[in-house]
Amino acid sequence: MEINIVGPKVYFTLPFELPILGKLEISETLVVSWLVMAIITTFCIVITRNMKVTNISKKQALAEMLVETAEKFVVGNMGVKFRKMIPFVAALFATSLISNLISLLGLRSPTADLSTEAAWAIVVFIMITAEKIRTSGFGGYLKGFTTPIAVMTPFNVLSELATPVSMACRHFGNILSGIVINGLIYASLALASSALLGLIPGAVGAFLSHVPVLSVGLPAVLSVYFDWFTGVMQAYIFCMLTTMYIANASEG
Amino acid sequence: MGTQDLVTLVPWTFIAQILNLFIQVYLIKKFLFKPVKDILAKRQALADSEVQKAVKAKEDAETMRLEYEDSMSNAKEKANEIITTAQSDAQRRSEEIISEANRTAIQIKNKAEADIQQEKIKAINDIKNEIGSIAVEIAGKVIEREVSAEDHGKLISEFIYKVGE
Numbered sequence: 386m387e388i389n390i391v392g393p394k395v396y397f398t399l400p401f402e403l404p405i406l407g408k409l410e411i412s413e414t415l416v417v418s419w420l421v422m423a424i425i426t427t428f429c430i431v432i433t434r435n436m437k438v439t440n441i442s443k444k445q446a447l448a449e450m451l452v453e454t455a456e457k458f459v460v461g462n463m464g465v466k467f468r469k470m471i472p473f474v475a476a477l478f479a480t481s482l483i484s485n486l487i488s489l490l491g492l493r494s495p496t497a498d499l500s501t502e503a504a505w506a507i508v509v510f511i512m513i514t515a516e517k518i519r520t521s522g523f524g525g526y527l528k529g530f531t532t533p534i535a536v537m538t539p540f541n542v543l544s545e546l547a548t549p550v551s552m553a554c555r556h557f558g559n560i561l562s563g564i565v566i567n568g569l570i571y572a573s574l575a576l577a578s579s580a581l582l583g584l585i586p587g588a589v590g591a592f593l594s595h596v597p598v599l600s601v602g603l604p605a606v607l608s609v610y611f612d613w614f615t616g617v618m619q620a621y622i623f624c625m626l627t628t629m630y631i632a633n634a635s636e637g
Numbered sequence: 638m639g640t641q642d643l644v645t646l647v648p649w650t651f652i653a654q655i656l657n658l659f660i661q662v663y664l665i666k667k668f669l670f671k672p673v674k675d676i677l678a679k680r681q682a683l684a685d686s687e688v689q690k691a692v693k694a695k696e697d698a699e700t701m702r703l704e705y706e707d708s709m710s711n712a713k714e715k716a717n718e719i720i721t722t723a724q725s726d727a728q729r730r731s732e733e734i735i736s737e738a739n740r741t742a743i744q745i746k747n748k749a750e751a752d753i754q755q756e757k758i759k760a761i762n763d764i765k766n767e768i769g770s771i772a773v774e775i776a777g778k779v780i781e782r783e784v785s786a787e788d789h790g791k792l793i794s795e796f797i798y799k800v801g802e
Contacts, residue, residue: 390643391640392640392641393641394641395639406648406649410650414654415654418653422660426664429664436676438676439680439683448672448673451669452669471670479665498641499646500651501654504654504655507655508658508659557644561644
């Protein structure tokens with residue numbers, strides 16, 4: 386038996402080719418991303434419909450709770466002056482969370498594609514850098530690399546670049562590992578049930594050995610960790626790091 | 638249908654995901670944060686106006702209470718005044734009535750005394766006349782002759798007069 390864990394499927398390729406960027410491929414990642422965006426936006430529209438000032442519905446209470454939680458998270462980690470970051474962090478968290486959890490529907494998570502996390506990490510990296518330059522000026526920003534002594538400059542540059550790389554790879558690695566382990570477990574359980582039911586003699590055994598009965602149950606238990614826990618945790622960690630790095634950048 | 642590599646950076650996906658993220662930021666801002674913020678601001682405004690109303694109502698109540706207390710003390714004063722006036726009035730009137738009654742009683746008493754006096758005089762005069770005529774009769778009987786009334790009238794009157802005293 387051969388197990389093949391591959392990257393996202395390419396649904397559609399535009400016929401022309403651009404320099405550097407190559408062919409425009411509409412991959413599973415993008416399609417599911419749009420689905421995720423549609424889900425989040427629809428959810429937002431549904432829970433904010435018919436909002437009232439008093440005597441609020443459960444939906445509205447949820448909407449207000451989400452907004453207040455986002456505000457508390459951002460203001461608590463970054464301070465009041467970063468209030469304008471609230472929608473960004475909220476969008477990042479929601480997209481990451483729903484992208485991670487959408488694998489429960491059997492779709493391929495957009496976060497199981499390094500391009501996605503790299504895109505987010507680059508945006509965060511640009512924000513960090515912009516915040517640093519805004520705080521201490523461009524000269525001060527460059528000078529910051531030579532601290533505490535000039536010899537440290539290459540290491541400082543490296544550690545600066547390591548920030549987005551580590552953020553992207555941490556998130557991607559966790560989701561990918563879930564997929565890989567899930568694939569391995571399904572394959573091994575199929576093999577195990579085939580071997581077990583193959584013990585039944587005759588045609589019945591030959592037929593039943595193709596039914597992966599052992600695949601029922603155990604993957605669901607494992608998905609609590611690999612999909613639910615990891616999915617929520619990585620979304621939270623990514624947002625936590627985003628707020629922390631940007632808040633630290635503003636302190637010079 | 639082909640697949641992309643498992644671990645790779647695809648430039649188009651990369652760019653598209655950056656755009657997707659910002660579109661998502663815009664969407665979540667427009668459809669979640671803005672309506673919720675609006676409703677929270679409205680609620681805040683409502684709460685503020687309610688608090689203001691409550692403060693105003695309290696102030697009104699305070700003024701009303703002061704006015705009420707004022708009018709209450711005024712009323713009390715007035716009541717006291719009325720009672721005092723009524724009391725002194727009653728006092729005065731009762732005194733008047735009593736003195737009037739006294740006066741009347743004295744008048745009645747005086748009148749009664751005068752009446753009595755008059756009656757007494759009248760009775761004495763009656764008795765005088767009676768005694769006079771009796772005396773003349775007796776004297777006539779005693780001396781067995783007609784005494785001239787005119788002669789002796791003076792004498793008898795004198796006698797009676799002395800008797801009367």
